Amino acid sequence: MKTIVAAPFTLLVALGLALFSAAGPVRAEEGVVRVGIITDMSGQYADGNGTGSVVAAQMAAEEIGGTVAGRRIEIISADHQNKSDVAVAIVRNWIDNKGVDVIAEGVNSAVALAIQNLTRERKKLFLISGSGSSDLTGKQCSPTSVHWTYDTYASSNATAKAVVARGGTPWFFLTADYAFGQALERDASKAVVAAGGKVLGAVRHPFDTADFSSFLLQAQSSGAKVLGLANAGGDFRNAVAQADEFNIRQSMQVVALQVTITDVPALGLAHAHDLLFTDSFYWDRTPETRAFGEEFFKRHGAMPSAYQAGVNSALRHYFKAVAATNSVDAETVIAQMRKMPVNDFFAQGGVVREDGRMVHDMYLMRIKKPEESKSKWDLYEYLSTVAGNDAFRPLSEGGCPYVKTP
Structure with missing residues (x-):
């Protein structure tokens, strides 16, 4: 796994299936909050999601100094290639062997529905930004998912x-x-x-x-x-x-x-x-969206899509809930996320509903x-x-x- 040091915290970026090269199981670390960005890095959704979503996650961690509740934030990422079986295999490995606490992004609805089946079973948080199917909060919903950015x-x-x-x-x-x-x-x-x-x-x-x-x-x-x-x-x-x-x-x-x-x-x-x-988002709509967009542009060379902005906003809210509860337990954290309104550059007065839908303008x-x-x-x-x-x-x-x- 390639390790990139990005002050003030460690950003671990592993592309594709290279994550499977680990020699053996790794237990979750007490002093780390590990975020897994699962996205399309090589297909038709790569420009609006892809490495830009990793940048958005990095920005969310850096905004709070790279630590939360005394835990260092680490971010790993992978390309699901728009294939549900590949995505599920990666996320299963992250949960079983990498100690990942929260999965984020998940562009491509067929992929996201498959990942959600796994995270529901394993009781892991899944913050969905790039996928749109409203079924994610319908009959196929999960008590440990939040559908953040938009839906069909x-x-x-x-x-x-x-x-x-x-x-x-x-x-x-x-x-x-x-x-x-x-x-x-x-x-x-x-x-x-x-x-x-x-x-x-x-x-x-x-x-x-x-x-x-x-x-x-x-x-x-x-x-x-x-x-x-x-x-x-x-x-x-x-x-x-x-x-x-x-x-x-x-x-x-x-x-x-x-x-x-x-x-x-x-x-x-x-x-x-x-x-x-x-x-749900346009970089030039308000002073706050412009500030986020311009900082993102400095790092990525393009203005953020709604999905990339959603990754940042969802992780900001997640980190606030971790800080408030001093826990990374999925059920504890998502309960706190539902209690707190979402007020940031992305949404004002946003609400995380019981079905996992984050409701915003x-x-x-x-x-x-x-x-x-x-x-x-x-x-x-x-x-x-x-x-x-x-x-x-x-x-x-x-x-x-x-x-x-x-």
């Missing part, structure tokens, strides 16, 4: 309502065929219908698709006026760029149900302009036209705030078996 319900809810209110209906969905895309389509469809709109159909594409021509032609021939993109990362970028090649916008409004800030420069404002979407955004942007990362226009209780699914509707019923 919140991302689709405000956007769908805003588009339908402006006359945007009927809809057709272009959906990534895995847990995240399926949940995004499902939650967006419900929001469209609830707002008085119609859904004519959907077509699903494989993860990491290069050629969207057949899918876009199906959408174009559907008769719908709105094309909802229920995908992310490279799939989102390819779909938008190829939609322009097929002149889709001449007959349909293209709506992005999930946007990562690092996707926009890669795609280009010439393609991305005027897309409406809902997000969301923001309706528009991607700027090329002539409106003053710099590479000047990308979004803030339109409105959606209160957390309006953005996220009501507690009573999720079906989480750990929620106490009246």
